[in-house]
Amino acid sequence: MKLHRLIDPVLGLERRLSPRRGPASGVLLISAGGLGDTVLFSLVLPRFMELARPGESVTVLLRSDGARMSFVFPSGVLVRKVDFGRLRQPGYRRRTLADLHRANYRLVVSADFLRHPDLDEALAVACAAPETAAMVPRPWPKHDRRLKANARRWSRLFESGDVRQDKVVRLARFADFLTGRVVPPPRVALPPERMPPATALTAPTVIIQPFSAVKAKQSPPALYRRIIAALPRDWRVRIAGHASDLDRNPDYRPLLDLPGVSFEPAPFAELAGLLRSARLVVSVDTACMHLAAATGVPTLCLASAAYVGEIVPYAADIHPDNLTVLWHPMECQGCLGDCRLPPVESMYPCVAALNEAEVMTALRRVTEEARS
Known part of the structure; x- marks a missing residue:
């Protein structure tokens, strides 16, 4: 077993014993794709921003490479960058997961259909948010067993349909599910x-x-x-x-x-x-x-x-x-x-x-x- 998986239970216990200030607040959206994925996610981002309560911040967690495209996001959105290439390194992993836990988000949403149990899913779990949501992940034989085991960690899971489906349309349907409002998917165009x-x-x-x-x-x-x-x-x-x-x-x-x-x-x-x-x-x-x-x-x-x-x-x-x-x-x-x-x-x-x-x-x- 790889080192980061061996230490995760210890890091999880350490986080649970760490106090957090005040009530949970704010929305964290995890979008772990690359540069092009970030452009496409930005088209639907305003829909996900509707999930914030009055006075709450909206933060998007991006891979450090994908963050170079965050200039297309709406104003007021906060960006948190994570170097996925270093996330299996014990020291960086501990600091990153601890920072997410301390942030004390109320709602964490994974916007990715393709997820990795050691990477973006581990980030979501570390937040220990009272509310979480994700899509049922894309089948991945190498990781299916662990992804299915992680299903219990999500408050809400959305069955998004066919494996082969337009990315923006899938995201828009997920936003419909979370907001309770059915809106046509956005055309590929930035204001x-x-x-x-x-x-x-x-x-x-x-x-x-x-x-x-x-x-x-x-x-x-x-x-x-x-x-x-x-x-x-x-x-x-x-x-x-x-x-x-x-x-x-x-x-x-x-x-x-x-x-x-x-x-x-x-x-x-x-x-x-x-x-x-x-x-x-x-x-x-x-x-x-x-x-x-x-x-x-x-x-x-x-x-x-x-x-x-x-x-x-x-x-x-x-x-x-x-x-x-x-x-x-x-x-x-x-x-x-x-x-x-x-x-x-x-x-x-x-x-x-x-x-x-x-x-x-x-x-x-x-x-x-x-x-x-």
Whole structure:
């Protein structure tokens, strides 16, 4: 048994013996997804904020990486960051769980369908809140026994339906369950007051985000070279990413030698302002795409089929008009990245099968719309 699981009973006893001041108060919402998940969660966040009583604070607990996208949250929301990569380290685990216990929240809600018993569920348990709520978790053979045992720790459990279901729609239905009000799920669009101001640009600009944390989701540099060549000559191109993206993908560096092309390393809070001023965004299905779609900029997404039915493309009733998603249908679509097929030139087969002619046709259409 791993060390953190051995010490958890001791840490739990230590917390129970620690006094807490005053009555429980405040709402803690746990959203343990990544950057893109944080954008999508933000769309439904106002619904969950309704759970706070007058005078209570609302805090969202995020993974430390996902917290970089918290600038899209409504004003007044508090953010608590947890480094999930360190949460199995005894010292960090003890401090983090003790801090949550001392916070003395009245209500703790897990907004995640996919949960881990040692991570986000352990955080919720440590709060020892008088009221707790969660969705019945996604089946996970490795952890199902412990997840089912943890069901007794939740005051309210919501059976959210099919395993494959649009993430925003699922969250909206969970909010319906908790608030007692049935409201249509929100379209993927942020209100202007929750976006950074648009950044002034000196020329018509296209933002291209070709990189993904999952390299197999990336389309080849040759396709992006064709895309750049097809853009109007007076348009400029910024390839967005972190400097480490170029280190991990040196075959994309020659794109920066093309006329009018530069690298854009701005963090997401700054990139959002650039996206608002851009004529067009071309992106793999990653956090940049979700942010671009939500800010309203014309966006062309070159997607895998891995998240069809759950994330990309979005459900028809929430899909924004500014987003075009291209993906290749597969019998195995919706695998959530658990691809069992051999890669094709280091790509998922569904990514390798994207039709270049279809991509270029879609590019011409969105470019003409962006010029008008």
